[in-house]
Amino acid sequence: xxxxxxxxxxxxxxxxxxxxxxxxxxxxxxxxxxxxxxxxxxxxxxxxxxxxxxxxxxxxxxxxxxxxxxxxxxxxxxxxxxxxxxxxxxxxxxxxxxxxxxxxxxxxxxxxxxxxxxxxxxxxxxxxxxxxxxxxxxxxxxxx
Amino acid sequence: xxxxxxxxxxxxxxxxxxxxxxxxxxxxxxxxxxxxxxxxxxxxxxxxxxxxxxxxxxxxxxxxxxxxxxxxxxxxxxxxxxxxxxxxxxxxxxxxxxxxxxxxxxxxxxxxxxxxxxxxxxxxxxxxxxxxxxxxxxxxxxxxxxxxxxxxxxxxxxxxxxxxxxxxxxxxxxxxxxxxxxxxxxxxxxxxxxxxx
Numbered sequence: 001x002x003x004x005x006x007x008x009x010x011x012x013x014x015x016x017x018x019x020x021x022x023x024x025x026x027x028x029x030x031x032x033x034x035x036x037x038x039x040x041x042x043x044x045x046x047x048x049x050x051x052x053x054x055x056x057x058x059x060x061x062x063x064x065x066x067x068x069x070x071x072x073x074x075x076x077x078x079x080x081x082x083x084x085x086x087x088x089x090x091x092x093x094x095x096x097x098x099x100x101x102x103x104x105x106x107x108x109x110x111x112x113x114x115x116x117x118x119x120x121x122x123x124x125x126x127x128x129x130x131x132x133x134x135x136x137x138x139x140x141x142x143x144x
Numbered sequence: 145x146x147x148x149x150x151x152x153x154x155x156x157x158x159x160x161x162x163x164x165x166x167x168x169x170x171x172x173x174x175x176x177x178x179x180x181x182x183x184x185x186x187x188x189x190x191x192x193x194x195x196x197x198x199x200x201x202x203x204x205x206x207x208x209x210x211x212x213x214x215x216x217x218x219x220x221x222x223x224x225x226x227x228x229x230x231x232x233x234x235x236x237x238x239x240x241x242x243x244x245x246x247x248x249x250x251x252x253x254x255x256x257x258x259x260x261x262x263x264x265x266x267x268x269x270x271x272x273x274x275x276x277x278x279x280x281x282x283x284x285x286x287x288x289x290x291x292x293x294x295x296x297x298x299x300x301x302x303x304x305x306x307x308x309x310x311x312x313x314x315x316x317x318x319x320x321x322x323x324x325x326x327x328x329x330x331x332x333x334x335x336x337x338x339x340x341x
Contacts, residue, residue: 042281046252049220049278053245062221065274102221110272 002104002119007036009093017041021048024099025055028063033100033117038093039067048099060101066108066115069095151197152338153257154210157283158264159275160187160217163295167264167321168196168214174327175199180214186230188244190216193254203331208338215254216247218275255282260289260338267294267302267318271310280311289337294318297325 005027012020021044027034040048045065052063098108098115109116156164169179180196182189196212222244227237255261261283265271283290294307297320304318317333319326 042278042285045274045278046255046282049218050249050252052220053222053248056222056241056245061223062219065220067274067277102223108274109270110274112272 003032004035005032007034009037012036012038017044017047020044021051024048025051025063028099028101029055029060031101031104033098033104036097036099039069039095039097041092059103062102063099064102064105064108065097065099066110067095067097068110068113068115151209151211153213153259154334155213155215155254155258155261156264157215157251157255157261157279158217159266159273160219161185162217162264162266163293163321164217164264165190165214167262167293167295167319168194168212170321170324170327171201171212172196172199175201180212186227186232188217188219188222188227188240188247190214191240191243191247192216193247193250201331201334203335206335208335213254213258215251216244218248218251218279219244220275222248255286255288258283258288260291260334262291262293262334264293264295264321265307267296267304267307268299271307276310280314289341290314291330291333291337292316293321293330295321298323 007024007027012023015023020040024034024036025048048063048065056062098117100108100117102120104120105117106120107118109118156168158164163183165181165183169181169183172178172180176196176199181194193216194214196214199210199212200207201210222241224234224237224241227240228234232240263276263279263283265276280290280292292307292311292314294302294304294316296302297304297318302318304316307318308316315333315337317326317330319330
């Protein structure tokens with residue numbers, strides 16, 4: 001079973017960099033996949049890699065991480081300054097960051113606007129596919 | 145910025161197995177006649193930051209003196225079992241994995257020391273990986289000049305266009321460090337980004 005845990009930006013906005021990293025890494029170590037609103041700062045991303053490397057043991061082999069961030073559409077200076085001002089004021093809430101344990105996620109492929117998660121373990125169905133037998137099945141087929 | 149500097153610290157960064165050591169070796173061989181390290185197909189061959197001082201590169205009548213800094217590949221995961229696929233004994237694989245984790249940390253710590261960085265990417269792979277984005281984002285945040293090398297152009301699958309479209313705001317040089325293809329273009333771009341400073 002895969003567990004996804006959503007982390008809204010409001011959960012991390014008051015934390016300093018090391019507390020943010022610790023919080024995210026602790027969730028990943030519980031074998032959950034983090035879906036975080038917004039993104040980490042560049043120095044926090046390297047901080048997360050450093051802490052991950054320090055944490056690598058037999059069962060924890062690291063993380064897979066990926067961020068999708070909206071393209072910079074506004075080309076004019078005023079628009080960009082406005083955006084930077086808002087970012088400084090309320091934080092960088094745009095985009096989404098996915099972080100998961102490498103034991104669960106084999107690879108995250110990112111195209112500019114798309115994330116593909118490749119898991120290491122086969123995802124099992126929680127309930128077996130229902131078998132429809134007899135007349136009802138035939139009736140359904142006819143309806144289609 | 146660099147005019148009064150005697151030695152420009154030139155870092156080679158990138159993901160594992162992208163050809164950082166192969167490119168550093170080529171430059172060292174061109175200008176010093178010796179290599180900086182051992183390149184290998186097994187990931188994390190370079191597990192320590194390696195320096196080569198006083199590499200004087202001459203290009204179109206100008207010369208600059210560099211300290212080349214070859215760094216371990218940046219990775220977000222290291223699994224010793226991956227090394228065992230290369231027929232490495234378990235104990236040796238575990239030792240290599242431990243050294244590799246330290247190497248990644250060391251490479252990140254060295255980012256602040258760099259005057260200029262060559263980011264070496266494997267042009268046969270998807271350039272949008274988070275490791276690439278993180279390295280380049282960190283260099284931009286530190287205002288360190290960056291030259292991107294789309295390496296392994298000798299391979300069929302390689303695409304310089306993909307690298308260029310992933311990082312449109314940066315200088316990208318397509319080359320094969322192994323064969324030395326486009327090395328002159330590399331030196332030209334290197335001198336150009338340093339001149340901008």
